[in-house]
Amino acid sequence: MSMSPFELHRPDDLLSAVRLLEKYGDDAVLHMGGTELLLLMKLGFAQPGHLIDGKRIADLKRLEVADDRLTIGAGVTHRRIERHRDIAHMMPALVSLEKAVANIRVRNAGTLGGNLCFAEPHSDPATLLAALDATVDLVGPQGGRTLPLREFLIGAFATALAPAEIMTRITVPLPRVGARVGYHRLALKERPTVAAAVVLDDRRCEVWIGALTAKPLPVPEAAAVLASSAGRDVTAAAEATRAAVLAVDAGEGDDYRAQLASVMVRRAVADAQPRLAL
Amino acid sequence: METEFTLNGHAEVVDAPDHELLIDTLRARMRLTGTKRSCDVEICGACTVLRDGQAISACTTLTADVDGADVVTVEGLADGDELHPVQQAFVDHSAAQCGFCTPGMVMSVVALCLEYPDADEERIKEYLSSTLCRCTGYVKIIEAAQQALEQM
Known part of the structure; x- marks a missing residue:
């Protein structure tokens, strides 16, 4: 497979990148690892005339770990997150999730921001980061803004990204020390077929189902059951998940999908590991 | 666009179209056919090369994206007749x-x-x-x- 010709631009800073995206409009796209974009282009699904390479923009590659949050530049590769010792210590669920993304070659090139901006419904990081209520910083011609990831993701391959806007970083607020975080997926191919992310905290529980719907699906009923039972009533949470998935107009095979989702929740709770201090 | 990189220990400058893929530069331009094209979608690993010591899929990497990098293909492993x-x-x-x-x-x-x-x-x-x-x-x-x- 080969691609139709394009011109590659290499801005050194965000503002220049935004200006280039503005200048070329619909004919331009931001290029980072290329693991999603170049595939689409090779398959003929996209034929941009201009690729704006963001890999020389230092701001996009910052990665900071603090007691209460992870700040991950949109251009940080999956592999860097996967091999980060502090993140492995504090948030093992995120690291084991990252280790499951595609394969080593893709993780060496592909970025977290690219994954989220691509908005493929079968994304591993989107589900867990939605459960953790991560936010994304965007910079565009009108300046910067911050959106919850839950709002940034609109649907299948659709995001709130405005024309010429660039995702610069992802902020992951960490639950309190001792809270448990779990992610479990079933993957028939490299991408998840169905996944569940859970956050088990005294005050706040979250249950999110990934890959079954166009964007991660919250299951507040299951979260409420877990919150009121100190994370113990897994059977009721699984049943609540089954009901929630059946309530979504998911089409053929609903029973099977609901069953898978409920099992993923059970396993995510079983897999959940405590968040440790830095 | 000119791409300067190290290939199997040697400095190279390749003047290729911006949309040229690394696998095509290696196989067609440099005649290094050890890197194989198979699935062409980053799944099979037949085109694996090292960029700065990390495995990547040459089939889905722009040649321009190895600018300044150290690239090693299977041809760069052996030392003369002595295998790696x-x-x-x-x-x-x-x-x-x-x-x-x-x-x-x-x-x-x-x-x-x-x-x-x-x-x-x-x-x-x-x-x-x-x-x-x-x-x-x-x-x-x-x-x-x-x-x-x-x-x-």
Whole structure:
């Protein structure tokens, strides 16, 4: 497979990148690892005339770990997150999730921001980061803004990204020390077929189902059951998940999908590991 | 666009169209055909090369994206007639059948040896899980990887 010709631009800073995206409009796209974009282009699904390479923009590659949050530049590769010792210590669920993304070659090139901006419904990081209520910083011609990831993701391959806007970083607020975080997926191919992310905290529980719907699906009923039972009533949470998935107009095979989702929740709770201090 | 990079230890400057893919630069322009094109969608691993010591898929990497990088292909492993320890391990264990996937397998194991010199079997499987062989099993390949890890 080969691609139709394009011109590659290499801005050194965000503002220049935004200006280039503005200048070329619909004919331009931001290029980072290329693991999603170049595939689409090779398959003929996209034929941009201009690729704006963001890999020389230092701001996009910052990665900071603090007691209460992870700040991950949109251009940080999956592999860097996967091999980060502090993140492995504090948030093992995120690291084991990252280790499951595609394969080593893709993780060496592909970025977290690219994954989220691509908005493929079968994304591993989107589900867990939605459960953790991560936010994304965007910079565009009108300046910067911050959106919850839950709002940034609109649907299948659709995001709130405005024309010429660039995702610069992802902020992951960490639950309190001792809270448990779990992610479990079933993957028939490299991408998840169905996944569940859970956050088990005294005050706040979250249950999110990934890959079954166009964007991660919250299951507040299951979260409420877990919150009121100190994370113990897994059977009721699984049943609540089954009901929630059946309530979504998911089409053929609903029973099977609901069953898978409920099992993923059970396993995510079983897999959940405590968040440790830095 | 001109791309300056190190290829198998030698400085290279390639003037290629911006949309040229690394696999085409290697195979068609440099005549290094050890890097194989197979699935062409980053799944099979036949086109695995190292960029700054990390495994990547040459089929879905722009040549321009190795600018300033150190690239190693399977042709860059042997020292004259002396095989690289990973290559020798594949020979010693008969870890190839038709051989088409072998360059990618070898490069994946080289990446493993660089990144995890103390790798256990689970780690070996992690590195080989996305390098597909359709003729033989993986037992001999894993044994070859274990030998290479011991010797490097």
